[in-house]
Amino acid sequence: MSAVLQTRNLVKKFGGFVATNDVSLNIERGARHALIGPNGAGKTTLINLLSGFLEPTSGEVVLKGEIVTKLAQHQRVKRGMVRTFQINCLFAEMTVLEAVSLAVCERLGLGGHWWRPLAAQRDAVDEAAALLASLHLADVANEQTRNLAYGKQRLIEIALALAAKPQVLLLDEPAAGVPTSESRELFETIARLPREVTILLIEHDMDLVFRFADRISVMVNGALLTENTPDEIARDKRVKEVYLGEALDG
Amino acid sequence: MAELLKLENVWAGYGGSAGSVVLEDIGFSLEDGGSLALLGRNGMGKTTLLATLMGATHFKSGRMRFCGQDLAAVASHRRAALGLGWVPQERDIFASLSVEENLSVVARPGPWHLQRIYEMFPRLLERRANMGNQLSGGEQQMLAIARALMLNPRLLLLDEPLEGLAPLIVQDLLRIIGRMVATGDMAVILVEQHAHQILPLTQQAVVLERGRVVYSGASDALRRDRSRLDNWLGVGVH
Amino acid sequence: MSTTAPDLSPLRRAAAWKTPELIFWLLPIAAYFLFPKSLSLLSQMAITALFALSLDLILGYAGIVSLGHAAFFGLGAYAAGFLAKYGYGDPLLGLAVGALVAAIVGYITSFLVLRGSDLTRLMVTLGVAMMLYEAANKLTEFTGGVDGLQGVEMHQVIGLFGFDLYGKTAYWYSIGVLFVLFCLARRVVNSPFGLSLRGIKQNVRRMPAIGAPVNGRLTAVYTLGAAYAGIAGALLTQTTQFVSLDVLSFPRSAELMLMLVLGGSGRLYGALIGTMVFMVAHHYLSDLNPQYWQFWLGAVLVLVVLFARDGVMGLAQKMIKAGKS
Amino acid sequence: MTIIFDGLAAGMLLFLISVGLSVTLGLMNFVNLAHGAFAMLGGYVCALLLARAGVPFLLAAPAGAIVAALAGVVLERTLYRRLYGASHLDQVLFSIGINFMAISAAHYFFGAQQQAIVLPDFLRGQIKLPGLDVGVYRLFLIVIGLTLALGLQWLVGSTRFGAQLRAAVDNPRAARGLGINVERIFTLTFALGSGLAGLGGALGIEMLGLDPSFPLKYIVSFLIVVAVGGSGNIKGSLIASLMLGLFDVAGKYYLPQAGAFVIYVVMVVMLIARPQGLFGRSAAK
Amino acid sequence: KIGVIVPMTGPFASHGKQIMNGVKLYLAQNGDTIAGRKVQLIVKDDSPGTAGDASKRRAQELVIQDNVDILAGFSLTPEAFAVAPVATEAKKPMVVMNAATSAITTKSNYIVRTSMTLPQVTAPIASWAAKNGIKKVFTIVADYGPGHDAEGQFKKTFTAAGGEIVGEVRVPVGNPDFAPYLQKVKDTKPDAVFLFVPNGEMGIAFMKGFQERGLAQAGIKLIATGDLLDEDVLDAIGDPALGVINSFHYSQAHKSPENETFTAAYLKAYPKDRPNFMAVGGYDGMRLIAEALKKTGGNADADKFIEAVKGMKWVSPRGPVTIDAATRDIVQTVYIRKVEKVGNKLQNVEFDQVPEFKDPGKQ
Ligand SMILES: Nc1ncnc2c1ncn2[C@@H]1O[C@H](COP(=O)(O)OP(=O)(O)OP(=O)(O)O)[C@@H](O)[C@H]1O
């Protein structure tokens, strides 16, 4: 069994509203797995449950064979599962370089070190700098995050996740707000991640989804509707009806 | 048709200690019921331009006329009454108001009312009692659009309205915008990353580069000009 | 790929000592010669500055607002007071014990301030401090209650310098402790740990998602801040040889917050400068007009907020920036 | 049981003096620690009208509220308005500064001594019921408090004004862009908050006394109510006040040794159990 | 040069005001030149008055910067305690004009007190109560040092005289609502309540509650020390104060030529205020300084000064007083008074007295 990430009968209720309805998902190691579905279907909620941002009402999350349902978010990150946020969640008053260095330091376990200054942690800073360069963010490295246009901030959102060198990467609409040309590049960067990195992607841009994914799950009203290869999904009448419309026709 | 909006030599930016100028010498005009695609790469000033029309930036100099009035002289909160409706890029949903309150709190009389909105976005009807901060990303986007429509504006400013919406909804929305443009009920300015989706819908296009207008003319002409599109908006635009 | 490397120099420069800082630390030496008759005020300023520094660590860096920081100050003060009263009058030992006691209580109570909004934290810290205050008030037999703890006899500092009426020893002692602890705090805030605190302050939601144990960090810094406050309290006991119940009081916490905000939080120097400005203003205004000086102090606060957002340090930084461009 | 009644009355007094802060801090998100200064102003106006001009209490108390509200408008227009965007800490510094000035001014004009008021006869004494002695003034406070709570709850929760106010606080920039007159709403709300403070101050003299140190003396009580109730929540403030009042009074009756601890213990326990307050919004955004 | 340390702002601002009124009044009446030297007053606000560090620093400044010869003032005990070592070390006489904890004068040989001690004014009311048919008493005191002292002294004297304490509570300082305590008293049905709270709003709140709850009608008397009903707060309490029996060393209504001149001059100089015990403490303190300096020929050396004040006797507005040569504390008559309306002003009218009463706290 090579599933790196699994959910078992995951349920999340907000009051009476069922946002996640008995979801059991298997994601293979190294998969490029996309999760699609109408607005409000529960995709982000699922990522929140996987990453520990929310606690499920019932059910389990299994990461690399270990039940992590009770683990705190940062412990899941330590075990290699990292997420991005659909709506940017950044450090407004840090420079871009500081923010990414912070993330690298946390991965290297330096976050609790209080004696040597940040600048003396050369490995961490150099790694952060290299990551920024690879995302074409070098020129804004010393700008405050909050003064950047939305698209740039979107890239920092992803840089923070990549800084954690994830084995399982959960991406929530990473390309939203990034112009077409740059979202291509962004996806190329993601695609260049080592093959054994598993990626779960939420995205409404079907061009990107169908180019990138090797498996697609469709969610509707909190429950999994179907899971299949991209070709099969594209042919699936139900998916077309609830979600795709004419998206793939044009 | 009558002229609705006219900008001449507009300079604007952000206040504060640094006091940066983002928009330089902007000028274009829009007819009543007209439609305009506002294009440009990341950080070129599209959002800033819409925010300037709404009075949410630091206006330095120039002239902005809307319905024959000097817009710069009108306080920000009165511009909605004049007929401007705004869908901010960051959605800016009121977190502590329910979906329905978000809509009714800004409502003005006109053809768009709650019922019609709910017909257009049934999802919002389902979630009407939810608080603004308990919505999915796409639901927030719908709500932002719906909220601006509740103002019954003469000119609708849409800042990347399609972002984060499911394909089916995008298609619906484009159809509705197309219809509005065709009937001339409401003028629109549309900011979008996906130029290919909106250029067919709009009559005019303006392209910004580093805060300056580098193209202002017919959408059609721009759509066919692949090399300029590539140049201004980056590779890979259909 | 066309990748240019980011400029790393601003980051490198951040932690280096700068000339204005060195000049700043010459001030205490100058003050000794310029105001030889005001040493007791000056050493109380140093002590309060240390106290403000401790609040800056938790508030300015980690964003934990506290209206009860006097709890730790008072614990340190009483700890040092008891120690000296019962015969162990060595000052440095007193500081260590003050720090330890405050740190232990800080560690325990830190779990109360992990959750909640600013207002909740304000009130929880305040509640803890008030309970300690009431406890000290009730235990009149031990603490002397409102009358204060007496009989605090101090030995000489490192066995050499006795405390004198003119406050010379007290002055150098306080300034020395302040300087050492400042340097330590400076290292802490420039380290990755310090950066992670800023991260928590700016966006707690994101921190766990990059793998940072938020609660552990908050506990650590809260304990550290408590220890600093404890040392400040112990210093006050030792230099005044008296502990009044007031060391635990609400006004002491509240005034501390004013001083820090006045100077500008999250900068370390803000704590020092805020304390200086506040205490000097307080001192002179109350001498000029013993009855209505509060009015003028209030006016100073209002004006500072209106014209110098981010406190005195914020204004200074803005002026330096404007001067450069 | 007289103790329960006394507890409710004490709670209601707590509610009356802090509900204004619930409006400015809770709804407008402005940390106005000068709340007590407005309360004090209302109190002095009421006390002076009573003592010097012989105005009846039932007129003097509202007059205190109105004067405080007007002072609120003036200060909001001239000073407070500039600080809406400022950090909470700046607001604290600013409003404490205002407090200091108010304290000195009161000291200068009215002296350091306690102000006395004489209640009209029909508000004095006790009504004896079987097993229950009802203090008339306490009953009066309970009635006023309930009326105010219901009125405010309706205003904030069910009117368009209330919704506009919440929208303006959530995101002033967007609210302005969508046609909400943020400035006017803030002025009105601030006036409401300071008017309520003034009323609380006037009604509180009888039980809390009034002297220049008032603004700082009761600051903790105000904050406790708002924090425990959940900021911006009228119902929460009311219930929190009543609970605190009950616990406090009962604690003092049955456990006098515990004295001042009770209220702090209750507060800390409640806040740890419900960090957002009884009816607080869950973490925003 | 005299340095005066008192709280001039904050919760105890009225203390500072009254003391300074007294001090200044004496100088205005008797001229500010004593034994050929002009008196210069330097006032330092050490508000809140409860922070010993601030008081001590103020004292150090007075000694070092201002070179004062005498330290005076001290409205609250912590102020006096914190400053005592400074007086000893700097060899400056220290004149305590209000602070009332018994032990203060033992903290330095240079301390002399012109106010009173708490046991001194508490014991007489306890004896009086026992003698006048009060058998069962419920004590209510503020929960802080002086409150504990008053409680202890009252208990001691009252039970020694055969009375019984049927209940006792300690009320948190600053507590505004006495309802639960009063209810408890009502339910316990004692003959009388003995009350000690710091002077100011707590007393006012108590008296209002006492009346509202109809305790007097229930046959419960109220006895107290006089600071509860001093002239500064009496008007604020208003009619509920009528009939309360209390013991104290000074009343504005004290009948003596000295007091008449004093009050007349006071009211003329400070028409907004009424003279109270703090004013007298300040007035007598200043007088003591003046007389002592006259004796020493203007020499303010601490040892000489203290030698000069020992056993000093004079007739104060409060009545005859002596400085006990052994303890440097004041010996004075303590009066039992009752609040009555004189004209349309509330006054403490004296009807019984314990003459030349020493501080029982030091025996
Ligand atoms: N609040 C602000 N303060 C200072 N500068 C800002 C601010 N917001 C944006 N900018 C700057 O203004 C410029 C234009 O930003 P704007 O958001 O208008 O771009 P945009 O064209 O909308 O980009 P995007 O496609 O990413 O939304 C950018 O360089 C950005 O860094």
Ligand SMILES: Nc1ncnc2c1ncn2[C@@H]1O[C@H](COP(=O)(O)OP(=O)(O)OP(=O)(O)O)[C@@H](O)[C@H]1O
């Ligand atoms: N805290 C909450 N309380 C109540 N309902 C909530 C809460 N959070 C989310 N929801 C609801 O749960 C549903 C699922 O939301 P989710 O964010 O997972 O959708 P999504 O699939 O990510 O949609 P989108 O594509 O629009 O981002 C939505 O209808 C939303 O309104």
Ligand SMILES: [Mg+2]
């Ligand atoms: Mg989503």
Ligand SMILES: [Mg+2]
């Ligand atoms: Mg934009």
